Amino acid sequence: MNRITINFHGLGPLPAHVDAGEAKVWCTDPGLYADLLDETRAEAEAHQLDYLITFDDGNLSDIEIGLKPLADRQMAAIIFPCAGRIGQKGYLDQAALRELVAAGMEIGSHGWSHTDWRRASPQVMKQEVCEAKDRIEQAAGVRVMTAAIPFGSYSRRVLKDAAAFQTVFTSDAAIADATAHVQPRFSYTSDWRPGSVGRAIAASRRPLRRLRQSLALTYKSLR
Numbered sequence: 001m002n003r004i005t006i007n008f009h010g011l012g013p014l015p016a017h018v019d020a021g022e023a024k025v026w027c028t029d030p031g032l033y034a035d036l037l038d039e040t041r042a043e044a045e046a047h048q049l050d051y052l053i054t055f056d057d058g059n060l061s062d063i064e065i066g067l068k069p070l071a072d073r074q075m076a077a078i079i080f081p082c083a084g085r086i087g088q089k090g091y092l093d094q095a096a097l098r099e100l101v102a103a104g105m106e107i108g109s110h111g112w113s114h115t116d117w118r119r120a121s122p123q124v125m126k127q128e129v130c131e132a133k134d135r136i137e138q139a140a141g142v143r144v145m146t147a148a149i150p151f152g153s154y155s156r157r158v159l160k161d162a163a164a165f166q167t168v169f170t171s172d173a174a175i176a177d178a179t180a181h182v183q184p185r186f187s188y189t190s191d192w193r194p195g196s197v198g199r200a201i202a203a204s205r206r207p208l209r210r211l212r213q214s215l216a217l218t219y220k221s222l223r
Contacts, residue, residue, distance in 0.1 A: 003050040003178040005185040053077040080110035083132035108146035
């Protein structure tokens with residue numbers, strides 16, 4: 001079955017630790033976030049798609065703002081914290097991760113320090129993949145089987161290094177095969193409004209767009 005995955009980075013008022021780049025993908029309106037959850041489910045059902053919600057970076061807003069609307073709708077999500085940020089100010093700590101697990105959320109890995117994996121040395125990748133996985137598993141108390149690649153930056157080498165994960169998520173803004181190892185996502189940006197999910201699905205289903213997406217995904221996975 002095909003799947004649409006909608007990714008968020010943070011919710012509510014911008015905290016001090018968010019830089020200008022991250023501000024562009026931070027949803028400051030919790031009401032819009034809730035509306036987009038409803039729209040994701042409705043559009044997925046209308047187009048006979050599976051759907052998934054994810055959160056990158058492990059910001060504290062994942063639990064303070066993101067969790068309740070998910071629970072109210074009986075929806076689950078995958079939370080991708082950076083291992084090196086666990087417990088830091090503004091980020092999820094061990095107790096928060098375990099509370100999210102108890103609420104039915106899955107915990108994945110977003111690496112250790114939010115670095116570009118394509119430019120990382122073998123030594124850095126060991127920390128980003130293996131050590132981060134172990135650290136997050138210890139903190140969350142569950143196995144970590146999924147990863148979200150920082151910046152969506154990947155290559156054949158990156159995918160080989162990430163082979164320990166059952167599923168790897170990117171930022172390629174395309175409909176995914178829900179059974180594939182590599183799955184693209186649509187990330188919220190500050191220009192999203194009600195209807196953005198539906199428009200994203202419609203655009204992805206245009207033949208020329210689908211061809212371009214397929215070629216781009218193939219190129220990135222082989223380069």
